[in-house]
Amino acid sequence: MSLPASAGATSEPLIELRGLSKRFGARPALESLDLTVHRGDIYGLLGHNGAGKSTAIGLMLGQVWPTAGTARICGHDVHRDRRRALARVGAIFETPAFYDYLSGWRNLEIFSQYTAVTPAARLREVADWVGLSARIHSRVRTYSHGMRARLALAQALLPQPELLILDEPAGGLDPEGIHELRQTLLRLHAELGLTLLLSSHLLSEVEQLCTRIAVLRQGRKVFEGTLAEVRQASNWVRLGTRDFAAAARRLQEAGLVRQVRDGAYLQPAPGVEPDVLVRRLVDWGMPVYEIARAQQTLEAFYLTLMHPGTGSRPAPVPDVGS
């Protein structure tokens, strides 16, 4: 592994999308997308089917022409100078397609030559790294789904990429395959210092892998930030006190709390910070053992974004005070 290990993100942007829009006929697929992926990021692109994730990836790879805006990859406009922009980029798609009638080795040779001269030693090295050495000379049509996924990874790694773009990489994999893929991606990030951008439906995968995410809804970006920001985005606080029900009732009567749930959580009224709640409870002679902002799961956050106006949890919670 020759590239310097650099698991942390730096300020150097490898992907810069500015005002990127795409319409297919009258239908807008992506609207004025601004997005920046820095070197060292593991960046997750989330959204429902048809949200524009694959279109955004197609635009990043110069496969789709933008209606407006620019896509700069590794510092170069991919639609004007794709040779330089994609020279150190690898890509993996949900259903990796190969020439099934040829061997894995021949497929690697074919795909790699579109980037640069690739010596046999390099092919062997990559095949070995992904664990395909034993079957690399077999025809791809004899490969299992997992082996095809590893071959897809091998072809993506051949140009010695700095940036790996993965469109729904876990699609069709079984739980063991998903685990293996996650470990591989983490290894690529840690050992080779690769910057990763992946689109996925699997929120748990994104939560375990990504450092930053963007959420797309109907072609528009509705969130971009770190997972830490996602977790802190909750407006619920967990309160530890002797009689939670009584404390919650009095806080609601005082107009300081909007909702209560699960016998431990409060949603303060707008503009009310936890310190105000603590001061009031202490004034009322109610002990406060613990108060902390509730950590939000990515799933809850995602659903909030997908269904705006329904609060951070989709299901209504009974009000303790009523």
Next chain:
Amino acid sequence: MNRPTPSPGSAPARLTGFGRLLRNELWKLFGKKRTYIGFVMFLLAQNLIALVFKLTRASAPMQRLLESAGHTAEAYLSVLTIATIMLVPVAAFLLPLYVALVGGDLVAKEAEDGTLRMILARPVSRVRLLAVKWVAGALFGMSLCLALGVFGLAFARLYFPWGGLFVWMPEQGIFGVFDGAAGLARYLAAHAMLVTEAVSILGLAFMFSCFNVKPAAATILGLSVIFVSFILEHIPYFAEYRDWFLTWHLHLWQYMFAERVPWWRVGQSLSLLVGFNATFFAVGLAVFHARDIKT
């Protein structure tokens, strides 16, 4: 994982960038079984024709024609004559079919299978990609013409002796009688000219293959244009416009059998075929360049 430097003598280093991509295309093209359908069908059709001539009295009219012109029929009921007779239906029907099949596949099949998206995730330009594919297709067309010529001679030799060449193509007004050496030269020249037919039909199907259509649709569209052109060319009222029809210029190979080859007409058609092919490629490229490649 280091990036090893290629040694100067290694296979990839010996080839230019275009050469490497061309080798890729040839691997892809000749790695597929369907690429060989044309070769197999030539083999079967030519064997069948040779056997019919051997086992029936199908050669009787030809013998009468030769004798009425003062020639000894036996001297011309030969390998070259039978191979040339085989050539006519194969060049008219089978060759267009199989080159259109491959031409229609070149881009559309990759788009359908998803490999085009994998390729276009790489820093290769669409112009270069299409150019390489077209050249690979042209090489396929050449190999098909070569096979047609070699198979024709080989299978005719199984049943007939070596001798002179007799050709009768009434539509072109060709009645040619040649000795063995001259006949072989004409036979080879005809196959060289047949390449223009193969490449042009392939180029036409290739153009449609660049559109967002299924491979079969590209093949059918290509063949449809050929059939329509052929029909229009044969409507007597359109005789003065036949220079405009592509198929009119695809018969060049037949003129190689004329007693005196009309080189002016050959040159005229060749230059027009270059124009037709350049147009097909330019249209295909314009369409392909503007396309969004998605799953």
